[in-house]
Amino acid sequence: MSEIQTIGITNQKGGVAKSTNTINLAGALAYRGNRVLAADLDPQGYLTNKLNLRDAYKADPPSLFDAMKEPTEHDVNDLAVEHAEFDVLPGNIDMFRLEQDLIASGWRPRERLQMLFDDLEGYDFVLVDAPPSLGPINDNVLLACGDIIVPVEAEDTSILALDHLLTQIETLEKRYEVTVSERGVIISNVNYPLDNEQREMIQWFEDTFDNRCPVYEVRHRAAIKRAMNAGGSIFAPDAEECDMIEVYDRIAADLEENHE
Numbered sequence: 001m002s003e004i005q006t007i008g009i010t011n012q013k014g015g016v017a018k019s020t021n022t023i024n025l026a027g028a029l030a031y032r033g034n035r036v037l038a039a040d041l042d043p044q045g046y047l048t049n050k051l052n053l054r055d056a057y058k059a060d061p062p063s064l065f066d067a068m069k070e071p072t073e074h075d076v077n078d079l080a081v082e083h084a085e086f087d088v089l090p091g092n093i094d095m096f097r098l099e100q101d102l103i104a105s106g107w108r109p110r111e112r113l114q115m116l117f118d119d120l121e122g123y124d125f126v127l128v129d130a131p132p133s134l135g136p137i138n139d140n141v142l143l144a145c146g147d148i149i150v151p152v153e154a155e156d157t158s159i160l161a162l163d164h165l166l167t168q169i170e171t172l173e174k175r176y177e178v179t180v181s182e183r184g185v186i187i188s189n190v191n192y193p194l195d196n197e198q199r200e201m202i203q204w205f206e207d208t209f210d211n212r213c214p215v216y217e218v219r220h221r222a223a224i225k226r227a228m229n230a231g232g233s234i235f236a237p238d239a240e241e242c243d244m245i246e247v248y249d250r251i252a253a254d255l256e257e258n259h260e
């Protein structure tokens with residue numbers, strides 16, 4: 001049986017399209033025939049709510065929050081729910097308490113998501129939508145995944161954000177003797193025509209990551225927004241035509257290539 005590929009979609013900077021990329025990449029991988037789980041680790045639950053799982057977000061315990069608090073007491077497979085395109089591990093409003101709880105309990109709690117994921121069954125890919133913070137939830141995502149995709153914006157504020165993220169990754173790699181690999185940078189929500197800053201930034205990302213991982217570009221598209229407002233990705237059967245399908249399909253194909 002092939003291993004599950006677990007990929008964190010992470011950047012502590014807010015609003016850089018983490019959730020949008022998670023949904024559409026999950027859609028692309030599922031469309032290509034993979035068994036996919038999209039996990040929502042952001043307490044704000046944007047992915048869960050966009051995928052019309054508001055009831056799960058507001059549901060009584062046990063939720064992902066309880067599983068993250070006591071991983072040995074819960075089976076993560078029981079928390080996954082079906083969605084039209086792929087399965088979802090929904091976030092829950094209780095997750096707002098998780099960061100505090102993890103901070104209060106030292107270093108080991110950074111491996112709780114990994115413990116939960118060790119029991120996952122029946123998936124080819126797990127994509128994890130990370131929260132917009134560099135706290136212990138994001139550390140859990142980085143350690144549970146080992147592979148990451150980093151969405152960025154074509155703005156110079158993204159350089160500093162990336163610097164902080166890569167520093168945190170180095171800290172975790174040393175502390176836990178693990179390797180976290182970048183599988184791609186997605187310059188997201190790019191609006192044409194480009195101004196000078198955007199052009200320079202795109203060039204900077206391409207030069208900086210040239211030898212490390214692919215750099216993709218996803219343009220701003222109303223069709224992406226409309227698909228999410230309809231509760232799915234641009235790969236959903238009822239979604240309208242969108243030229244960004246090609247980009248997400250290419251990212252999915254690149255991820256499959258590593259999948260043994």
Ligand SMILES: Nc1ncnc2c1ncn2[C@@H]1O[C@H](COP(=O)(O)OP(=O)(O)OP(=O)(O)O)[C@@H](O)[C@H]1O
Pocket residue numbers: 013014015016017018019020021042046130131132188189190218219220221222224225228
């Ligand atoms: N390619 C795109 N085309 C159109 N809209 C987009 C695109 N990418 C992102 N957006 C919009 O930009 C906003 C921010 O995206 P999203 O919520 O995915 O970012 P995020 O990084 O998950 O945010 P947060 O840090 O709050 O979790 C959303 O309203 C989303 O619909």
Ligand SMILES: [Mg+2]
Pocket residue numbers: 018019020042046047129130
């Ligand atoms: Mg988000």
